[in-house]
Amino acid sequence: MSSPQHTNTPAQKHSSTRTLQHTTALQRGNEERFVTEKIHVSTTINGEAVEFLCDARQSLLELLRDGLSLTGCKEGCNNGNCGACTVMMNHLPVNSCCVLAVEAEDAEIETVEGIAAQGQLHPVQQCFLQGAALQCGICTPGFIVTVKALLEQNPHPTEQEIRFALAGNLCRCTGYDKIIRSVQAAAEILQEAKS
Amino acid sequence: MSNVIVQPSSTRPRKYNVIGTRPVRHDGVDKVTGKAIYAADLSLPNMAQGAYLRSPHAHARIISIDTSQAEAMPGVLAVATSADLPDPWDKTEELGEGCINYAHLSGNVLARKKALYRGHAVAAVAATDIHTAQQAARQIKVEYEVLPAVTWVLDAMEEDAPLLHDNLFTQTLGEKPTKPSNIGQHIHFEQGDIEQGFAEADVVIEREYRTETVHQGYIEPHASVALWNEDGRLKIWTATQGSFTVRQQLAELLKIPVSKITVVPCEIGGGFGGKIAVYEPPVAAVLSRKCGRPVKLAMRRDEVFEGTGPTPGSFMRVKMGATKEGRLTAAKAWLAYDAGAFPGGMIGPGSMCVFSCYDIPNATVDGYDVVLNKPKTQAYRAPGATQAALATETVIDEIAVELGIDPVDFRLQNAAKEGTRRVDGPTYPRIGLVETLQALKESEHWNSPLEGPNRGRGVACGFWFNAGLKSSAAANVNDDGTVTLVEGSPDIGGTRTSLAMQLAETLGIAAEEVHPQVVDTDSVGYTDVTGGSRVTFSTGLAAHKAALDIQDQMIKRAAELWECQPDDIQVDAGTYGYNDHKQTFKELAVELSSTGEAIVGRAAVNPQGSTNAFSANIVDVEVDPETGKVKILRFTTAQDAGKAIHPSYVEGQMQGGSVQGIGWALNEEYFYDDRGAMKNASFLDYRMPTSYDVPMIETIIVEVPNPDHPFGVRGVGEVSIVPPPAAITNAIHQATGLRMHHLPISPPRLHQAIAERNGQ
Numbered sequence: 001m002s003s004p005q006h007t008n009t010p011a012q013k014h015s016s017t018r019t020l021q022h023t024t025a026l027q028r029g030n031e032e033r034f035v036t037e038k039i040h041v042s043t044t045i046n047g048e049a050v051e052f053l054c055d056a057r058q059s060l061l062e063l064l065r066d067g068l069s070l071t072g073c074k075e076g077c078n079n080g081n082c083g084a085c086t087v088m089m090n091h092l093p094v095n096s097c098c099v100l101a102v103e104a105e106d107a108e109i110e111t112v113e114g115i116a117a118q119g120q121l122h123p124v125q126q127c128f129l130q131g132a133a134l135q136c137g138i139c140t141p142g143f144i145v146t147v148k149a150l151l152e153q154n155p156h157p158t159e160q161e162i163r164f165a166l167a168g169n170l171c172r173c174t175g176y177d178k179i180i181r182s183v184q185a186a187a188e189i190l191q192e193a194k195s
Numbered sequence: 196m197s198n199v200i201v202q203p204s205s206t207r208p209r210k211y212n213v214i215g216t217r218p219v220r221h222d223g224v225d226k227v228t229g230k231a232i233y234a235a236d237l238s239l240p241n242m243a244q245g246a247y248l249r250s251p252h253a254h255a256r257i258i259s260i261d262t263s264q265a266e267a268m269p270g271v272l273a274v275a276t277s278a279d280l281p282d283p284w285d286k287t288e289e290l291g292e293g294c295i296n297y298a299h300l301s302g303n304v305l306a307r308k309k310a311l312y313r314g315h316a317v318a319a320v321a322a323t324d325i326h327t328a329q330q331a332a333r334q335i336k337v338e339y340e341v342l343p344a345v346t347w348v349l350d351a352m353e354e355d356a357p358l359l360h361d362n363l364f365t366q367t368l369g370e371k372p373t374k375p376s377n378i379g380q381h382i383h384f385e386q387g388d389i390e391q392g393f394a395e396a397d398v399v400i401e402r403e404y405r406t407e408t409v410h411q412g413y414i415e416p417h418a419s420v421a422l423w424n425e426d427g428r429l430k431i432w433t434a435t436q437g438s439f440t441v442r443q444q445l446a447e448l449l450k451i452p453v454s455k456i457t458v459v460p461c462e463i464g465g466g467f468g469g470k471i472a473v474y475e476p477p478v479a480a481v482l483s484r485k486c487g488r489p490v491k492l493a494m495r496r497d498e499v500f501e502g503t504g505p506t507p508g509s510f511m512r513v514k515m516g517a518t519k520e521g522r523l524t525a526a527k528a529w530l531a532y533d534a535g536a537f538p539g540g541m542i543g544p545g546s547m548c549v550f551s552c553y554d555i556p557n558a559t560v561d562g563y564d565v566v567l568n569k570p571k572t573q574a575y576r577a578p579g580a581t582q583a584a585l586a587t588e589t590v591i592d593e594i595a596v597e598l599g600i601d602p603v604d605f606r607l608q609n610a611a612k613e614g615t616r617r618v619d620g621p622t623y624p625r626i627g628l629v630e631t632l633q634a635l636k637e638s639e640h641w642n643s644p645l646e647g648p649n650r651g652r653g654v655a656c657g658f659w660f661n662a663g664l665k666s667s668a669a670a671n672v673n674d675d676g677t678v679t680l681v682e683g684s685p686d687i688g689g690t691r692t693s694l695a696m697q698l699a700e701t702l703g704i705a706a707e708e709v710h711p712q713v714v715d716t717d718s719v720g721y722t723d724v725t726g727g728s729r730v731t732f733s734t735g736l737a738a739h740k741a742a743l744d745i746q747d748q749m750i751k752r753a754a755e756l757w758e759c760q761p762d763d764i765q766v767d768a769g770t771y772g773y774n775d776h777k778q779t780f781k782e783l784a785v786e787l788s789s790t791g792e793a794i795v796g797r798a799a800v801n802p803q804g805s806t807n808a809f810s811a812n813i814v815d816v817e818v819d820p821e822t823g824k825v826k827i828l829r830f831t832t833a834q835d836a837g838k839a840i841h842p843s844y845v846e847g848q849m850q851g852g853s854v855q856g857i858g859w860a861l862n863e864e865y866f867y868d869d870r871g872a873m874k875n876a877s878f879l880d881y882r883m884p885t886s887y888d889v890p891m892i893e894t895i896i897v898e899v900p901n902p903d904h905p906f907g908v909r910g911v912g913e914v915s916i917v918p919p920p921a922a923i924t925n926a927i928h929q930a931t932g933l934r935m936h937h938l939p940i941s942p943p944r945l946h947q948a949i950a951e952r953n954g955q
Contacts, residue, residue, distance in 0.1 A: 057326070062325075065236070066238075066325075069238070071229070071232075071233075071235075072228070072230070073229070074235075074414070074415070074464070076414040076416070076464075076496065077496040077877065077878045078496060079496070079877060079879070081877060081879045082414055082496075084414055112228065113228070113229050115228070116228050121224070121227065121228070125227040125228065128227050129220070129223040129224070132217070132220070132841075132844055132846075132847055134223070134226055135465075135687065135688035135689060135847055136415070136462075136463060136465040136466075137226030137231055137462065137464070138233060138413075138415040138462075138464025138465060139464075141227075141229040144227055162886070163886040163887045164887055166886040166887075167885040167886055168885075171414070172412045172413055172414055172465050172851070172855070172883065173465055173688060173847070173851045174850060174851050174854075175847075175850035175853055175854035175855075175892050176850075176854065176884075176885075176886040176889060177846075177850045177892045178846070178847060178850070179886065180886065181891075
């Protein structure tokens with residue numbers, strides 16, 4: 001949500017006023033259309049074909065949570081800063097709050113709900129549990145998805161590579177130590193399973 | 196790099212079967228698979244969505260609110276303003292981690308006559324969907340008379356400062372003021388003869404400090420679902436640290452009996468003290484009553500920053516003196532903390548903690564609680580102690596350097612111990628500060644050299660209380676010999692498991708044989724908040740006593756079965772025996788389930804007083820003189836845990852608090868413009884530490900058992916945040932020669948200090 005900006009210099013004020021007017025006009029002009037015209041989307045979520053109707057303005061996060069009851073992805077900031085809403089889209093981790101629901105057309109989406117297969121936890125999930133890598137757990141689904149993506153791309157990450165790959169996922173409880181160690185443990189298990 | 200547990204030779208450690216092991220937490224699978232239900236995940240049939248309208252001004256009189264346009268919008272179901280809340284009573288109550296005045300709380304929930312900070316909630320809308328609710332909130336017309344705002348604590352204390360409340364008179368032990376002011380309270384503590392104490396000192400150091408407002412930064416925004424039914428019963432599903440205190444606050448704010456309210460604690464996505472006072476639950480409740488549907492009200496991230504409790508910014512002046520032999524003789528503190536828009540901030544504990552690590556014969560403390568145009572401050576992990584420790588621990592460091600004494604030795608020489616009287620009055624029972632400092636001194640980190648340019652090492656220590664307070668538990672023995680533990684402490688960091696482990700240890704069964712459940716306010720006895728580092732201590736005591744109750748009943752029933760006296764039955768590590776009879780807990784429980792009534796243990800506790808937690812850090816930093824950026828090279832935290840029930844989650848508390856302390860030291864602050872508007876109300880701009888900013892956090896758990904707990908538990912949740920900013924400030928001094936006095940020591944601030952020192 002944009003909030004009114006207080007500015008000090010006339011030049012800044014001018015430009016920010018213009019921006020504000022522009023935004024308001026856009027919102028007013030399109031609001032009615034947004035709610036009247038539903039858009040049909042066909043996509044794949046966790047391996048299943050899914051169809052839904054959405055507003056043009058709805059994010060993938062909102063659609064997953066409120067439309068499809070896939071509440072494993074969390075809203076921490078709704079602007080791409082915290083990573084709690086991370087899902088895989090065409091095999092890449094994305095912040096689902098920054099993807100429009102309509103962009104899911106023909107895409108392959110994987111959410112945290114799809115990671116454990118038929119009653120069997122994924123090694124990343126197992127290692128998070130054994131390594132006590134979660135406290136409150138709100139960031140955990142986003143981390144699980146990001147870590148799985150990392151280890152698929154880079155099976156032998158260094159500590160620095162892990163820290164860099166996870167820098168878009170905020171955790172306020174753990175100080176990251178046990179998360180990093182759990183990723184290292186999961187990398188080893190996945191490697192052993194391969195060899 | 197390591198995590199170690201130290202049991203000092205002065206203690207006599209006991210042997211345990213379950214305590215001290217590291218089982219997988221009971222709620223873990225739910226949380227790694229996305230199945231755990233947080234408040235915002237909840238969806239009820241026919242549920243409406245709510246949205247707030249908030250003040251764009253830091254200080255403004257509300258002339259009028261016109262909701263007609265919003266109410267006329269299709270899809271809008273209800274609009275609420277402060278007019279929908281009953282007139283509040285001026286009553287103050289202790290809620291476990293600080294007091295709450297209901298008149299202030301009501302005025303904070305929805306602004307009454309004035310908006311007192313930017314982001315202050317003014318109205319709220321319920322609609323059929325969130326977008327309609329948000330659009331409708333923007334259609335509410337509020338006429339404001341903008342007033343001058345004040346956002347710096349010393350400015351707010353000036354005679355001619357803009358006055359927030361015309362009925363706020365300073366509470367003080369001295370003469371009652373005749374004029375209102377922004378100073379809510381003046382606290383004064385003293386012991387000994389301060390002038391005599393400074394006269395005996397060979398070295399006296401006095402410094403001034405400033406710290407900025409910081410937020411708890413939990414990743415889950417506040418959220419509630421309210422259902423106020425036609426029969427007058429109100430049910431709230433919410434993200435809270437204390438379901439019973441939410442019930443209490445709602446009863447007072449809405450003026451309905453507690454018996455009409457059920458609070459269901461959902462999984463909670465972090466709190467750190469910021470999810471005790473209510474914000475959205477009463478608003479969602481009023482909206483639900485008005486529209487006759489369940490209403491969900493969830494905040495956005497900018498609303499969390501601008502409209503919920505951060506923790507105080509501060510101005511502090513600390514003076515300390517010591518003899519040349521290194522004995523502290525006197526200390527004096529003058530502390531002014533932001534309270535935010537309403538009085539009752541964190542100055543009380545700040546004043547109590549400022550010198551609490553040391554045995555100082557002569558001391559005075561003056562603390563001021565100051566209202567200003569920022570959100571009402573709330574607890575944040577050891578509230579008030581971190582600011583105070585910055586001042587004390589950096590002055591201590593300066594004295595040690597001046598006297599040429601090793602900083603750990605200087606602290607050891609003056610450390611508080613059993614029998615030391617704290618400046619605010621209490622005398623310590625058995626505490627573990629000396630053992631904690633000793634463990635730090637003997638650590639591999641302290642004994643490894645730090646080499647290289649622009650690098651420095653710092654140490655600091657810190658203190659925090661552990662509350663006792665009320666907890667209840669029930670434990671049902673199941674037909675298969677497992678036990679369901681029913682308790683009321685919302686689990687923020689793994690406490691289900693630390694409680695289940697204490698029950699399991701007492702009964703002689705495995706942690707996995709216990710099924711812990713956090714239940715709603717109708718389903719368990721009163722339990723105070725998850726705060727004050729109290730759950731594993733106090734609710735743990737309740738779990739232990741519930742287990743003893745079960746054991747008593749098992750003995751009586753076994754005696755009936757085996758035709759003997761209860762006293763004849765021996766219980767050893769979960770095995771019940773008499774003559775040839777010998778059964779494990781599980782075997783006996785299965786047998787008893789078919790021979791009589793169910794076995795239900797229960798306990799309610801209210802341990803008095805508080806236990807005491809101490810922490811100490813070593814930190815190595817590297818400063819980039821070109822940019823002022825500080826890199827944490829290595830970090831060790833030692834803490835007296837009493838007895839670590841689940842060492843992994845004790846380490847987790849130590850590591851999490853350390854990294855929050857690193858953020859507070861180096862990055863985090865509220866930026867205000869000259870109109871009192873926060874300019875960085877997003878995670879991107881507020882910039883909490885990411886995984887890329889910090890190293891592994893090495894832990895040393897020190898176990899000096901707490902004599903007031905059957906297993907020796909001390910609270911471990913909070914104290915870890917206290918020393919880091921001071922330790923980092925001391926390390927930066929060693930790296931650069933600069934004494935920094937303003938948190939955060941962000942790159943621009945340190946860069947400027949380096950440039951000024953270099954005469955640029």
